[in-house]
Structures are given as structure tokens and as C-alpha cells.
Amino acid sequence: MDAKLSNQSVLTWFLQRITGLFLGFFLITHINVHHLLHDITTKGLISFESVSENLASSTFWKLYYFLFVPMVVYHALNGLWQIIADFRLSGGAALTIKILLWVLGIVLVVIGAMTLNNLFGGA
Amino acid sequence: MTSKKQLGGVVEDAELNKNVGNFSYWVHRITGVGLAVYLLMHTFVLSSAISGPESFSSRMQDVQSPLFAILEILLLAGVFYHMLNGLRVTLVDFFGWTRHHKLFLIVVAVLFVILMIVAIVLQIPKFDIGNYGVGG
Secondary structure, X not given: OOXXXXXXXXXXXXXXXXXXXXXXXXXXXXXXXXXXXXXXXXXXXXXXHHHHHHHHOOHHHHHHHHHHHHHHHHHHHHHHHHHHHOOOOOXXXXXXXXXXHHHHHHHHHHHHHHHHHHHOOOO | OOOOOOHHHHHHHHXXXXXXXXXXXXXXXXXXXXXXXXXXXXXXXXXXXXXXXXXXXXXXXXXXXXXXXHHHHHHHHHHHHHHHHHHHXXXXXXXXXXXXXXXXXXXXXXXXXXXXXXXXXXXXXXXXXXXXXXXO
């Protein structure tokens, strides 16, 4: 082979699988609690009060979501990067996209943390 | 080995390799991109909490409608496929079970159908969403 097949690295391959395994556990509980088992026929529509009530009482949920958000953001953007990397872009274009993805990732994690902080009762 | 065509090469590969592994790979990528887009929308909706409880509750009300209840089924299909196939890929990668990957794909398909039946049954009451009040 005379050219690289992809710009992917072993580290991003490995971290994608590790974060993926964690997200499997996270999403099963997340979907259960907030999307499937919140019975709107008896509890009414989801609102700020109902979400805070579910979350505020427990340190477990705080730890859970403050780990969940960075992991899901990393997994999503690293996944996009892996697809882009397969197009074997030039060094400059690849670097530009990497920087954009990192900026987007940091913005998403900050927004996520601010959102959680408010849902958990604010500071 | 290396094709000069890039996007063209992708289409060529898909046509040349009609095995289930190739199919599952493409569905994994497509659902992955879809879920990344959903993550942005999900962040946008929930970030209204930063502006306060009223703003959050009103935006949450906008996304709790029969239309969104149906779209959520599509979302769950993407989540469950990506989750189960991702687990399959990880197991095959980490434990070198390449020779059994097709068997695992059958397991993935069966679990996917079971999870989707449960999800649809749980979503059906939400089609009537207009009849329920805002809860606390």
C-alpha cells in the first residue's frame, strides 16, 4: 500500500469503544428514567419541576450526568472525526476540522454543564 | 489497493461488497451521524434551563406532542441499533471474534426487534399527549 487508508489513530479507535461501552449503560438508564418510564398519563408532561424533582435529591444523578455529558460529546464528535478521517484529507484540512470539532465539543460540554447546574437547583 | 476516487470509491465498495458486514457498517455510520445531530437538538432544547424554569418548561411543552412521540420511535430505533451493533463491533474487535460476527449480527437483530416492540408499546400512550396536563 502506497498511501494511508485513513487518518484515524489507534487512540481514537480505542477511546470510541471505551466511551461507547459506558454510553450503553448510561443510555439504557437515561431513556428509562426520562423518556419511557415517566408515565405522562399519571404524572403529566415533563417540566422543569418534574425533572429537578427526579435529579436534585441525589449525588448519584449529579455524578452520572456530569460524566455522561462529556462522554456522549466525545463519542459523537470522535465518531464524526472517524468518518471524516476515512476521506484522507490533507494535513491542513484535517487539522482545521479537528480544531472546529474540539471547539464545538468544549462549547457543548459547557452548555451541558450550565444546563445541568440549573436543573440540579442552580448555584 | 488505494482507489483514487474517494466518495466514488465508497459507492464502489458498497456495490462490490454486498455482505451483511458492509450493510451493518453503513447503517452504523448513518445512525451515528443522525444521533450526533440529535445530540445538538437535544442540547438546544434542554439548554433553555439556563434561562430559568419557565423557559425550560415551555420549550419542553413544545416537544411533547404526538408528532414528537412518533419521531422519538425513530430516535429509539437509531439508538438501539447503534448501541447493539456498537457492542458487537467492540466485542469482535477486543476479543478477535471476527469469524462469529455474522452470528452476533443475528443476535443484534433479535434484540433490536425486542427492544423496539417494548419501545413502541411504551410510546403509544404518548400519541394522546394533548389530553394530559403539565405535571409537577
